[in-house]
């Protein structure tokens with residue numbers, strides 16, 4: 169997993185509630201054998217016209233939101249099926265931070281496995297952030313995970329809570345595998361012991 | 374008298390593989406063998422690539438192509454582009470990481486859980502995983518073998534370990550001998566019928582008792598294979614002389630001086646006298662009759678001598694409801710004599726019953742018969758080795774003479790991913806392991822049986838009580 173770094177980047181606005189994972193990545197794209205490349209299919213049915221060209225009425229297609237790493241969006245983001253393809257697509261597209269009032273449970277957990285920071289704010293704060301973007305499209309926010317703060321030019325910043333182990337894992341880019349590899353020395357010791365006590369396991373396999 | 378130090382087979386393997394246990398975190402378990410097929414691994418390889426991680430121990434891995442491979446016209450390219458892509462991806466991934474893959478041209482190719490024992494790749498006491506629930510099969514060797522998800526496949530490739538909570542232990546003992554016409558499959562179905570598909574939840578099952586010990590290694594594999602259908606994490610049988618004899622001399626078996634060292638260790642593995650199990654279930658071998666599943670869950674099973682139950686016969690409301698919906702899907706009326714159920718299809722194969730012993734048992738029944746009018750019968754060996762051996766013994770002729778199709782190996786109609794499938798409403802006597810709705814094709818109706826029962830049903834066009842027919 170990529171370590172999460174503090175950054176200052178464009179915040180994109182998608183003012184919709186209950187965005188489900190089927191909209192994030194429609195099911196016709198699940199048959200792929202890769203987990204990369206899903207960014208091309210993110211919000212496919214909203215993002216593209218039937219002929220494959222960009223639908224310019226879709227908010228994320230606005231030039232001002234190009235290169236955005238932060239997505240500000242409505243309630244209950246990521247509901248629906250548990251597919252991990254959804255966070256794969258979001259991360260692959262380039263977002264690493266999503267700000268909303270609430271997230272679906274499985275999606276929320278999947279975010280942390282994919283170096284995406286899901287931030288929960290109250291309704292009034294979300295409105296303020298949305299207004300700030302709407303009145304100044306292309307505005308950049310600063311996310312500081314170490315100090316657990318978001319700052320904005322118009323002063324709508326806030327501080328957020330995050331479980332210490334999750335914060336630690338994100339800053340250090342540790343996924344489950346990374347966490348296990350913290351014990352790499354113990355795995356190696358186990359292996360050299362097993363080579364001694366059960367040499368046949370290591371002979372002709 | 375209880376011996377406080379007495380340990381179960383499961384506990385011994387568990388303790389021998391514990392790498393690390395930090396309070397508040399799941400114990401880290403070492404994995405000796407990692408089995409693979411084309412369906413559940415692509416994203417795991419992709420994950421490694423993204424994180425730029427190597428496969429920690431390529432020699433711990435054995436891979437095959439089985440789920441979506443065709444069972445006929447193998448010389449032609451795979452028609453389904455998605456299946457072809459999966460197969461090609463698997464071949465490329467194995468080449469990149471230097472993994473041992475038995476591809477479609479390889480004489481060792483076949484269903485992963487059939488192929489692996491043929492080469493002695495799993496030994497007693499090993500922790501073995503695979504992105505496939507029927508990994509439980511390898512518990513037949515006294516190994517701890519269980520299925521994992523795609524993210525765990527990646528975890529094992531990268532670290533050779535898995536964070537794992539310890540399971541509870543269940544002893545399933547089958548006392549006394551089995552009747553002549555019953556097999557490991559009938560034990561498996563009878564056990565699931567008794568404890569239910571959730572009966573083994575959270576447990577590792579150890580099968581024991583006279584009837585289990587009497588089983589061949591093939592039979593033990595069939596039995597452990599279906600532990601997953603009882604909801605268990607794994608099934609296992611204590612290793613004994615039969616186990617050792619089976620492994621000795623195989624490609625990946627310990628050789629020379631190693632053999633003696635390994636053997637000593639293996640002999641220390643069986644559960645100690647007085648070891649405690651969280652749950653114990655006892656069946657009598659001679660109570661078990663040939664089984665036929667009548668519903669859409671492996672627990673919906675009955676002896677061939679009985680009738681399809683009515684929803685009212687269940688005391689439990691949920692079970693009554695499940696019965697009702699199963700009968701509806703299966704197109705059956707409660708009270709129907711099992712031997713009156715007519716079939717359209719017979720399938721012998723899968724990792725449950727695709728071994729040489731299964732084809733011998735079926736051929737014995739099929740010899741000199743003719744597949745009933747309107748019935749399609751296909752025999753799909755679990756591997757090329759099974760196929761070659763069966764052909765050497767002339768079993769293919771017996772099937773072909775009786776009107777069966779004799780196919781190339783693969784998972785085939787067990788999960789109907791390769792194009793071998795039932796049509797809407799067709800009814801199949803199947804030696805596979807799952808009778809879920811749509812498992813063998815949309816609207817298809819599956820009855821799980823042993824190979825001999827499937828062969829008898831193919832000839833009669835309906836289920837037959839093979840014990841009655843042959844006893845006279």
Ligand code: SF4
Pocket residue numbers: 439440484485486505507723724725783784787788805806
């Ligand atoms: S034969 Fe069936 S159960 Fe066995 S591995 Fe293949 S699909 Fe799975």
